[in-house]
């Protein structure tokens with residue numbers, strides 16, 4: 121793997137803080153990135169995008185503590201999604217945990233891959249927490265592709281509370297990297313991979329998403 125790497129921090133006092141900072145790659149598309157059309161196989165605008173895996177913490181309907189996030193395909197390379205914050209998602213009393221909100225953004229950004237018909241995983245995800253999100257609130261998320269460069273898919277999202285046009289509570293930018301089915305079969309826990317592969321629907325869907333970089 122040739123992805124960016126971060127060196128462990130230098131021993132304390134040995135370097136200026138700036139010299140120890142890690143140069144992370146940007147999540148904004150580089151020169152030469154393109155905005156491709158929707159894939160011919162992309163679900164029609166308005167389609168409720170099903171879960172990619174029943175046990176997914178982000179979207180799986182069979183994950184009792186998960187986010188059970190639901191997303192709908194937009195007109196272009198965009199999706200909308202809703203996530204209702206439940207008591208099991210608390211960080212501070214009565215407030216959503218920041219990491220859970222990041223999961224909601226990650227999952228929604230991940231659903232953009234349906235529109236490109238490409239299997240991809242998150243390589244980098246940046247988040248701004250703008251305002252606290254209470255338990256019982258619905259986070260209204262919109263995500264869109266900002267560019268594609270080789271196997272890299274750049275995207276952005278914002279989450280609002282109090283309604284789809286309410287104030288922004290969280291913003292995110294991400295870089296996903298397209299992968300082949302082997303990414304999952306090689307690295308996933310064998311018993312879970314076997315169960316998933318034995319499910320004809322899931323297997324068909326996974327195969328349909330295979331990419332040939």
Ligand SMILES: CCCCCCCC(=O)SCCNC(=O)CCNC(=O)[C@H](O)C(C)(C)COP(=O)(O)OP(=O)(O)OC[C@H]1O[C@@H](n2cnc3c(N)ncnc32)[C@H](O)[C@@H]1OP(=O)(O)O
Pocket residue numbers: 121122123124145172178226227230239240241242243244270271272295297299
């Ligand atoms: C089925 C969909 C599920 C969706 C669930 C919601 C989304 C998720 O949470 S996915 C789970 C979290 N993500 C992961 O577990 C990914 C873990 N990381 C990996 O497996 C690998 O590092 C992976 C696949 C990202 C990249 O590895 P690899 O395929 O070898 O790619 P590699 O050849 O190194 O890099 C390809 C390009 O991407 C860039 N890149 C790779 N990783 C990163 C990164 N982390 N940040 C920025 N750029 C990166 C490289 O610089 C390279 O760019 P260029 O083409 O310009 O040279």
